[in-house]
Amino acid sequence: MKTSNKVRMGVAFIVLAVGMIFTFAPNQVSAKGTDGYYLGSCQRNVKDKDKTGVISKVIFKNNKMIVYGSLRGGEDLDKMVVDGTWKYYKNKKRTFQLSKKVKFYSTGGTGPIKRLKKKNFIKSCKYLSKHPNGIGFEFQIKKGKVVKCVFAS
Numbered sequence: 001m002k003t004s005n006k007v008r009m010g011v012a013f014i015v016l017a018v019g020m021i022f023t024f025a026p027n028q029v030s031a032k033g034t035d036g037y038y039l040g041s042c043q044r045n046v047k048d049k050d051k052t053g054v055i056s057k058v059i060f061k062n063n064k065m066i067v068y069g070s071l072r073g074g075e076d077l078d079k080m081v082v083d084g085t086w087k088y089y090k091n092k093k094r095t096f097q098l099s100k101k102v103k104f105y106s107t108g109g110t111g112p113i114k115r116l117k118k119k120n121f122i123k124s125c126k127y128l129s130k131h132p133n134g135i136g137f138e139f140q141i142k143k144g145k146v147v148k149c150v151f152a153s
Helices: 002-024 077-083 118-130
Strands: 036-042 054-061 064-074 087-107 114-116 136-142 145-152
Parallel strands (some): 087 145
Antiparallel strands (some): 054 064
């Protein structure tokens, strides 16, 4: 009888421990994002050999932005682009929190920067996820939240 109770207690403890591990283990990669700028180009099935950032998919759900792919990032956009002083982030799924005041833009060539409505920007992201064309995607994080998203060509 005593051994049987010890075995039951041991099994109960193991089940409880395993249950706690799966309860508290995150089921996706969550990126609290260091303040700064992050960029990549929307492409699919491309190896990022030169480490410039290749984004295969961007999804918006509720107040989150989920980015699949590799990124490059840094605190100062000008230094990052001109001097090439960026940090490379390997290919994986990242979830970023959106600010309530996030703004969406599109720019290209010598044309002006155009502000887009959120629903139009999300439509473009869905289209680019299915038909990637190499357009640049960048976003800015302040206080751990995305405050700006831009398509740039």
